[in-house]
Amino acid sequence: MKTRKIERTRLVPHTVDGETELVLDHETIEVPAPPADWDQRVRTAVTIGAIVLVTASLAWTTASIGDLLSTVTISVVAYAAAVAFDASWILCMAVEWLLRYDPARAKAAQKAGRWALAVSMAAVFAHGYVFDQLIVGAVGAVVSGLAKGGWSMAMRVHARPLDDRTQQWVTKRRAAVDGQLAMIPIRRELQRGQAIVAAEQRAIGTTEETGSADPETSGSPEEAPEDPEAKVSAIRSGTVTTQEAVRNAWDSGIQDPEAVLRIVRKATGRNVPQSSVDRYLRALRVGA
Incomplete structure (x- = not known):
């Protein structure tokens, strides 16, 4: 029977001055050689x-x-x-x-x-x-x-x-995977488009807000103590999304839609519609 030599490496304990460590031990052994293919x-x-x-x-x-x-x-x-x-x-x-x-x-x-x-x-x-x-x-x-x-x-x-049934199985699995692969560039394209739209909206909202006072927040000094915005940490305008602003107000204990709307408009620097705020509030109530 033909044999061939192979080198085998294994960890073995080795002690020096009473200290034992695992070290590599190299050994050459002969094993049966497989028949020619x-x-x-x-x-x-x-x-x-x-x-x-x-x-x-x-x-x-x-x-x-x-x-x-x-x-x-x-x-x-x-x-x-x-x-x-x-x-x-x-x-x-x-x-x-x-x-x-x-x-x-x-x-x-x-x-x-x-x-x-x-x-x-x-x-x-x-x-x-x-x-x-x-x-x-x-x-x-x-x-x-x-x-x-x-x-x-x-x-x-x-x-x-492949037989007919196996071919059909392969075709269906490949179609499913191909669909997932096709969605990768599609999602990237959609995300790029959404990012461009969001950047454009932020730019337009900041431009319209410059030099104008918010009618919801330009009340008399006597109304200031009643403003629920005092409970919310100040956020620089235009740096958060509508959803984040609604979440911030919710976490601060403010759930009145009109009060939340004023907070969102001030935080985002945009004229956010009431419907958007109500939608996020409904989602938060369901989650709660």
Whole structure:
């Protein structure tokens, strides 16, 4: 039986001068070696072979189509454009791989990949036709087809087909997660919009309040002792929200809607409507 050596590390007690500490002890032991996984080795070889085929196809297609296009434009632009022909169906196959557990969405990538391959093979054949080398053009066009076929076989080796019920289960779970992921940027967008609106409202409220006296708080000096605002800590105007101002008044023992309204308008620096104050008061009463 074949064995292999592994290093094992464990904590052991070690005492020096009567003081014991746990230290690391390194030990090399031999364990049975697992049998060779030939299936995995063949799978890896198939994948490497497919990558080699795709690389060769990309190089040949780029050279052929680039030579064809260089007859009408500069070489740099011609060869750069030639890369797009094989890169298109390679990209479609990458998308097909990512969507291998979602056949409905993968079909679009499969169809687009076939069309892109046909266009690429036709362009390579056109290169041979233009230069009176039909056989070279035909053989060169087959290179792309062989590369795509090899990569398709490699994808089949790695594929894990699902039965119909399991596929439906996966589809529903993916839809739920995708919905949650989609809500992340949507919530961020809404929060940014709400922040902009709130900033605009604060700016407008502060501008309108400047240079004007609040009619609710500009009474005679005799009315000052009866003002319930004396029970509330002073808050700088425009630094709190309506909800926070209502909560502050509630915590101070003030529950009269009109009195709370005066406190909120003074604290926020805005002409807050009575309906907003009543809504927050109702929520506080329910919570209480």
